[in-house]
Amino acid sequence: xxxxxxxxxxxxxxxxxxxxxxxxxxxxxxxxxxxxxxxxxxxxxxxxxxxxxxxxxxxxxxxxxxxxxxxxxxxxxxxxxxxxxxxxxxxxxxxxxxxxxxxxxxxxxxxxxxxxxxxxxxxxxxxxxxxxxxxxxxxxxxxxxxxxxxxxxxxxxxxxxxxxxxxxxxxxxxxxxxxxxxxxxxxxxxxxxxxxxxxxxxxxxxxxxxxxxxxxxxxxxxxxxxxxxxxxxxxxxxxxxxxxxxxxxxxxxxxxxxxxxxxxxxxxxxxxxxxxxxxxxxxxxxxxxxxxxxxxxxxxxxxxxxxxxxxxxxxxxxxxxxxxxxxxxxxxxxxxxxxxxxxxxxxxxxxxxxxxxxxxxxxxxxxxxxxxxxxxxxxxxxxxxxxxxxxxxxxxxxxxxxxxxxxxxxxxxxxxxxxxxxxxxxxxxxxxxxxxxxxxxxxxxxxxxxxxxxxxxxxxxxxxxxxxxxxxxxxx
Amino acid sequence: xxxxxxxxxxxxxxxxxxxxxxxxxxxxxxxxxxxxxxxxxxxxxxxxxxxxxxxxxxxxxxxxxxxxxxxxxxxxxxxxxxxxxxxxxxxxxxxxxxxxxxxxxxxxxxxxxxxxxxxxxxxxxxxxxxxxxxxxxxxxxxxxxxxxxxxxxxxxxxxxxxxxxxxxxxxxxxxxxxxxxxxxxxxxx
Numbered sequence: 001x002x003x004x005x006x007x008x009x010x011x012x013x014x015x016x017x018x019x020x021x022x023x024x025x026x027x028x029x030x031x032x033x034x035x036x037x038x039x040x041x042x043x044x045x046x047x048x049x050x051x052x053x054x055x056x057x058x059x060x061x062x063x064x065x066x067x068x069x070x071x072x073x074x075x076x077x078x079x080x081x082x083x084x085x086x087x088x089x090x091x092x093x094x095x096x097x098x099x100x101x102x103x104x105x106x107x108x109x110x111x112x113x114x115x116x117x118x119x120x121x122x123x124x125x126x127x128x129x130x131x132x133x134x135x136x137x138x139x140x141x142x143x144x145x146x147x148x149x150x151x152x153x154x155x156x157x158x159x160x161x162x163x164x165x166x167x168x169x170x171x172x173x174x175x176x177x178x179x180x181x182x183x184x185x186x187x188x189x190x191x192x193x194x195x196x197x198x199x200x201x202x203x204x205x206x207x208x209x210x211x212x213x214x215x216x217x218x219x220x221x222x223x224x225x226x227x228x229x230x231x232x233x234x235x236x237x238x239x240x241x242x243x244x245x246x247x248x249x250x251x252x253x254x255x256x257x258x259x260x261x262x263x264x265x266x267x268x269x270x271x272x273x274x275x276x277x278x279x280x281x282x283x284x285x286x287x288x289x290x291x292x293x294x295x296x297x298x299x300x301x302x303x304x305x306x307x308x309x310x311x312x313x314x315x316x317x318x319x320x321x322x323x324x325x326x327x328x329x330x331x332x333x334x335x336x337x338x339x340x341x342x343x344x345x346x347x348x349x350x351x352x353x354x355x356x357x358x359x360x361x362x363x364x365x366x367x368x369x370x371x372x373x374x375x376x377x378x379x380x381x382x383x384x385x386x387x388x389x390x391x392x393x394x395x396x397x398x399x400x401x402x403x404x405x406x407x408x409x410x411x412x413x414x415x416x417x418x419x420x421x422x423x424x425x426x427x428x429x430x431x432x433x434x435x436x437x438x439x440x441x442x443x444x445x446x447x448x449x450x451x452x453x454x455x456x457x458x459x460x461x462x463x464x465x466x467x468x469x470x471x472x473x474x475x476x
Numbered sequence: 477x478x479x480x481x482x483x484x485x486x487x488x489x490x491x492x493x494x495x496x497x498x499x500x501x502x503x504x505x506x507x508x509x510x511x512x513x514x515x516x517x518x519x520x521x522x523x524x525x526x527x528x529x530x531x532x533x534x535x536x537x538x539x540x541x542x543x544x545x546x547x548x549x550x551x552x553x554x555x556x557x558x559x560x561x562x563x564x565x566x567x568x569x570x571x572x573x574x575x576x577x578x579x580x581x582x583x584x585x586x587x588x589x590x591x592x593x594x595x596x597x598x599x600x601x602x603x604x605x606x607x608x609x610x611x612x613x614x615x616x617x618x619x620x621x622x623x624x625x626x627x628x629x630x631x632x633x634x635x636x637x638x639x640x641x642x643x644x645x646x647x648x649x650x651x652x653x654x655x656x657x658x659x660x661x662x663x664x665x
Contacts, residue, residue, distance in 0.1 A: 056596075059620075059627040066633045071549025133547035137588030163485070172483055182485070183492050190496065194504065204583035206508045206515065208591050213504050221496075250482070257492055261499035270559035271591060272578040274511045280503065343561055347595040418595075421566035425598045430625040 025105055026096075028378040030112025030161075034092025035371055036461065037120050038085050039454050045080030046450040048073050053443045056436040067131045075142040076130045082140070082218070083151075084123045086359060089367040090226040091119075091158055094181050096374050097233050098162055101178055103171050107164025115157040122150050140215045141195045148196040155192065159185040176249040180229035183257060187221035205273050213264035219358060220260040227326075227363035228252075228295060230370050231319060235299055238315045238373055244301035252294035259287045266337040269346060278339075285337035292330040299323045314389040315369040321397060322365030329358040344419065349432065350411025353404045360446070361400050368396070368453055375457050384459035392452035399445030406442060410435030511580070518581035518654045527576050531654035533585050534647075541647030544640055546588060548631065555592035556601040556651065568602040570658050575602045582654045597628055602652035612645050 052073050055061050062068040099106045106112055125147050129135075135142045143151070162185050166178055195214020199207050236243050243249065262284035265277045303309075303320065310317055332354050335341050345351065376383045383389060410432050417428040481488040508514045517531040534542065545551065558568040558578045568575035578601050583589060607615070614621055616635045619628040634641050 055629065056627055059629055063630045064632055066631075069548065069629050069631075071547075071552060071629070074549060074552050133549075135546055135549065137546040137551065137590065139552075139593060166485055174482060174485070174488070179481075179488060179492075182488065186489065186492055187496055190493075190500065194500070198504075202508075203585060203587040204514065204589055205580040207587060208583075208589040209507060210504055211589065213500070254491075254495070257495045258499070261496055262503050264503060267593060268557075268591065270561055270564075271557045272580045272583065274507060274514075274580075277503065277507050277511075284499075347555055347593065349596075351594065418567070419561070419563045421563045425567065426623055426625050429597075429627060 023377075026099055026378075027106070027109050028096060029109055030106065030116055031092045031095040031374065032378055032461075033113060033116035034088050034095060034119070035375060035457075037116070037123075038088035038092060038367075039371065039457050041080055041084035041088070041123060042450055043454045045077060045084060046447045048077045048080065050440070050443050050447055052077055053436070053440045057433070057440055066133075072131050072133055075135060076127060078140065079126050079130065079142060080123070082223075082359065083126070086223065086364055086367060087226070088119055088123075089371060090223075090230060090363075091115075093230055093367065093370040093374060094158075094162065094226065096378065097177060097229070097370075098165050098181055101171070101175050101233070102165050102169030104165060104168050107161050107168060111157055111161050115154055115161070118150060118154045118157070122147055122154060125150070136196075138195065138199065138211045138214075140218050141199070141211065143196075145196075148192075151192065151196075152189075155185075155189060159189065175232075176243075176246070176253060177229045177233040179253055180225040180232065183253070184222060184226040184229065187217070187225070187257075187261075191217040191221055208268065209265060209273065209277075212267040213261070216264045216267060217261060219355075220256075220263070223359060223363045224260070225256070227366045230366045231299065231323065234315065234366070234370050234373055235302055235319050235323075238313060238319065238369070239303065239306050239309050241302055241306050244298050244304070248294055248298045252291045252298065255287075255294065256291035259284050259291060263288070263337070266342075269337065269339060269342045282337045282339070286334045288330060288334055292327065296323055296327045314386065314393055315372045317390075317393050318365045318369035318372070318396075321393075322362045322369070325357050325361030325365065325400075326363075329354060329362055332357075344415035345411060346415070348411035348415040348418070349407045349435065350415065353407030353411060356400070356407075357404045360396075361404065365396070368392075371453075371457055375460055379461050379463075381460055381463055384456050388452050388456045392449045392456065395445050395449035395452060399442045399447075399449060402442035403439055403446065406435055406438045410439075514580045515584060516581055517584045518579065527655045527657050529654050529656040531582055531584060532650075534650065537643050538647045538650055540640075541643035541645065544634065544644050545590070545647060548634070551590040551592050553592075553594060553596035553628070554598065554600045555595050556590045556599065557592070558599065558601045558652075564599070568599060568652070570602070570606060573657065573659050575652070576655050576657050578652075582652075597626075600648070600651055602657075604649045604651040604653040605658065609642075609645050612648065613641065616641070616644075 051062070051068070052070060055070050055073075066072070095106060095112055122143075126143055129144050129147065130142060134144045136144060141148075162181055166174070166182065191214055194210055195218070199210040199214070202210055232243065232249065235241075263281050265273055265281035266285050269278050269282070299320070300323070310320060336345055336354070372383065372389055414428055414432055417423050417431065418425075481491055519530045520526065520528050521530075522528070556578075558564045558575050560577050565574040565577060583591075611622065613635055615623070616631045618630045619626040634644060
């Protein structure tokens, strides 16, 4: 019990000491650049998201312009959201968080600025090449080889800065956010090399297996750990509350490190890949429930007795809603991997419902919360509007839930129909039209959330903040 | 290990990478070594061992057509795998004959692989030989002329480029034909 008490406070020390620390130590230029650009891409790629959702309802829309056809815009939507918005925002937040948890300056601000510039070159290059159809043909790894090389260079630059900062740290104990950040740096490097380079040397099923190892771990070992790094920092921070258990956070981290990498083949259940490999993927997919519950329980327990804060603390609303979505999406994942469930939901519209709950509902919510918390601090201005922030939350939530639930229902129904071969395929397409209409309008609401969020942040940055919203900064 | 990793970055790095490579190597490097069928092209002339046939490498024209298929992102909406599900073998079937399930040895020459993850349109793993050039020309120009209710985008720029169109059709006609599973009533016959 004695040791438990010290462990409990261990999570608290760096977080609270950071507040006492002299803020002027931190320059934060890199964090600013990453956040400005990622939030801009969130808005721009949001428009593309709406266009492709509209194409399901009105297939002739922009149909004769080859650069704007569905097959060109979909990879732009996926890559733009994953790498232009989410990963870049996550990196921007790490450039803010890690130096504070270590009690030192960022290892190299110049290197950070160069990384931000390079990252923007990559994203702009991605826009051009994907619209031109220069597509490698692998999901999540569409970018042509020269851009892949630049991504690797940018990642090494990011990793060097993170490791450099951690090695020069003043606080000896590493808070769990630091582990997740370093884990992300290491795993992403190898996951990315597997998916974008090793796959070049394989064909057929062997290549598919490498591709899905990458696709699955792009979510599981990139967006999950960096997203959790953010949640572990900002949930205690925004609620002004120590983390429930340091020990539990360790269990969650190491079980995630062990379990996640085995599960890639669950993307090919019932497909042309060895049965034994499918079974391994299923077993480890089910085991994912362990790290997920360890993490989620820790967050819930941290909030014990503090839930009333959710009434008017917008970043905390995003964080805790994100935790609920994280739990749900990580419950769905293992269930999808069961052969009987997979036979119904796999390849249907259920899957985009599930995927959006993970990357939008959970990880983007964490990044949005972090942005709302960090931007007023690094620009040293009050948030432009608290009520607009609250609006953005409700637009995201209602639009998001509408989107997820509609696609689950539609996808389940679709899978059920597919399993009855007496129903012609085209009838199963026509049947989904109402689902796609609701999905489009849910998307409009979500885009409204993006607009409210991006406008609020950008207005804060350029200094449109009014005196009346000073309370937001005082609240910090 | 846990306590030490808490204070020491080097121990942390070693442990995190060790766990990663354990699962990573066992699920990516080992399977193709254990399972030879991943790399051996389908070839069976003995009817007593099941469906006969031989996987042919792609011709240059077929490869150009495949590149168009990749460029236009056809694979985002069309899977290429007849799974081990009864309904899949029926849906991939033709004129009352069920299709065999897809096996790894049918895809040995595929790069990029195009198995796909989403079936917005029908699966194409056995589409080769089912529709003739005339049908594809009309369908690419406007899918709804032939399949009312379809949401496939029109591809006029493919049809208007005769060389490209021929290449795409040549590629599509190869799909699923390593195995001689169909009755002799293709459009070709």
